[in-house]
Amino acid sequence: MKKIKEYILITIGLIFVAAGIVYFLVPNDLAAGGVSGLAMVINYYVPSLSVGTFMLIANLVLFIVAFLLIGPSFGAKTIYASLGLSGIIWIMEKFFPISQPLTNNLLLELIYGILISGAGMGIVFNQNASTGGTDIIAKILNKFFHFNIGKALLISDLVVTLGALVTFGAEKGMYALLGVIINGFVIDEVIQGINMVKEVKIISYRNEEIKKFIMDELGRGLTIYYAKGGFTNEEKEMLVVLLSRREFIRLREYIKEIDDRAFITVSNVHEVFGEGFKSFD
Structure with missing residues (x-):
């Protein structure tokens, strides 16, 4: 079930990426890096070769080269995302094409195209997949020329630009x-937005009820620290728990009902690995 959810999210991300490319970047000749950008440049010189078709051919060639030079270390999700993006772009170009840019404002088209495709890429990357393309080129440069991955990606995108x-x-x-x-x-x-969770610290006279609510109703574990008040010198329990935004709202409303004098601090945590959150894999 988890695998199915991952592939569904990857597909949703790919649709966003494809929409940003096909409906905003391609009509305005905005080749913003990657194999898609290279496909736009090639399409200008060879109009009969569509962006989606070129991306499909380029990604197949890159996978073969990477398999020979780097080894069979590419996961099924990356292959699916890479070929899936090419296929979705081909479908959009074939069955849902546009003949001209949506607006006459180049900057507006760039911003919307990058926001939509960037959001999609974020979703894909968050599922531990990539769309191949320049990622593969970066890995080849890293292996044979000892560039780090970030610089290699920048080099490949700059060449396309x-x-x-x-x-x-x-x-x-x-x-x-x-x-x-x-x-x-x-x-x-x-x-960061997808993975963000709330770290909640609670000091209350109703800690037992709050602990029970967190464990039984929210299904979360918690950590207990012992703190001493600087003004009162009184020792108290401080509960620390990591929650999703929705879970935090439920906890906040519960605490408000039973102890409106409770002391709560909330911090954003960008990533959490371990039981109940993201796997290290």
Whole structure:
């Protein structure tokens, strides 16, 4: 069941990525890095070769090269995401095409295209998958030329952006470079937002009831610390628990009902690994 959920989320992410590329970036010749950007440049010179078709061919070739040079270390999810994105883009181009940009504002199209596709990429990455393409190129550069993965990805995207500059002109090339930069921030923010949980610290005279609610109603474990009040010198229990946003709202409303004088602090935690949260895998 968990695997099915992961593949459903990957597919949703791929639809977002494809929509951002097909309906915002491609109509405006905004080749913002990646195999999709390279496909747009190639499509300009060979119009009969659609973006989706080129991406499918390029990803197949890259997987074969990576298998030979790096080894069979690519997971099923990455293969699915890579080929799935090419297929979804091909379907959108074939059955739901657009003949011209949605607006005449290039910056607006870039922002929406990057936000939508970046959000989709964040969803895909959060399921421990990638869409292949320049990720594979980066791994090859890392193995044979000892670039770290981040720099290798930047190099491959910059090469694609340079191709866009030569093909579509300086203005669109500069917009494409801006898109590459924004895309990285969007992906990071989406991943952090999805994984964010609340660390809640509670000091109350009704700790026993609160502990029972957390364990029985929310199904979460908790940690107990012993603290001493600086003003009263009184020793008290402090409960510490990690919760999703929805669970925190339920706990807050419960505490409000039974002890409206309770002392609560809440912090955002960007990632949690372990039982009840993300697996280390």
